[in-house]
Amino acid sequence: MQKTYKIASIPGDGIGKEVVPHGQIIADVAARQHGFAIEWTVFDWSCETYLETGQMMPDDGIEQLKKFDAIYLGAVGWPTVPDHVSLWGLLLPIRREMNQYANIRHIRLLDGVQSPLAGRSPEDIDFIVVRENVEGEYSELGGRMNRGTPDELAIQEAVFTRKGTDRIMKYAFELAQKRARKQVTSATKSNGIKHSMPFWDERFAAMSAQYPDISTNQFHIDILTAHFVRNPDWFDVIVASNLFGDILSDLGPAIAGSIGIAPSANINPEREFPSMFEPVHGSAPDIAGKGIANPIGAIWTIAELLEHLGENAAAAQIEAAMQQSLMHDETKTADLGGSATTQGCVDTILNAM
């Protein structure tokens, strides 16, 4: 019997709606060639839905998503709705309630793409940022007092649990074991942050001891950002807290070319819930509706989704085809200095497949 995967697709807003349908078509083509099928269910959850219904998704939205094998999301956010409403109404509840505690960003300079760093080629930039996605600095704990007075104050607590810290580090080490270089770098700040970061360092040392085959190092987050720019070739897998990982996972794609290319994944490693895959970019209101958005981010993302489902050959085929579209100006979109439309780039990829 042919295997059929159930995938929930949430195109979302702006260019999300333009690129996600192409990702679905490309996944279907790969599926046909590799002997499996995909049953798509498309949800129109978006800022548009919010303006009509007052909700980004229905009350039972999370329940509906739980029965899928994976979630494919475009981008959420539009100028007519405050960003904290769209984020807390859709993306964050999915990440948190599905326990997608590992946020993964693969940063690779692809052939045919120019890095903003002078003189860098694909062999210099190939690493993965593993960001803790549900605790750390992004917590609801804290409060404000004496509002509007000269004694006004705000307190924001960061939460680092042993369970949460160990499991993200374990994920990073196991990921490194699958890679040629077998190295994990810890992003820390134990010189300035007195309690949580020394704890983070202790757990990193304890975890390192369990993986003698993996080499390790650590940098304070400030100098680490400088090394991303000056020495991107030093890195393989980087593990970071929620805030530090957030920063590194935007800096990473920036040095690898265009934000229009980069994929990201929100993983529930235990597979109790579906994982969610989304391009790094947002809804791009400035170019939405013009048919010029770079579809590669969404396409690389669907390849990573298929890899997560165990369809490695299909994923590899998509990545190889995607790579071909980057080799000529006529088949690249404008953000990469090319002249192709979204459709033109997609057609090249489909032909290559």
Ligand code: NAI
């Ligand atoms: P953005 O990623 O939408 O756009 C930043 C710049 O990059 C823009 O100039 C845009 O034209 C360009 N760009 C982005 N993707 C591109 C692509 N595929 N091809 C060509 N150019 C591309 O970020 P921005 O403007 O800060 O946010 C716009 C909206 O998207 C906001 O409402 C924001 O909250 C939301 N957003 C949602 C994300 C998500 O769903 N995970 C992530 C980032 C932003």
Ligand code: MG
């Ligand atoms: Mg970010």
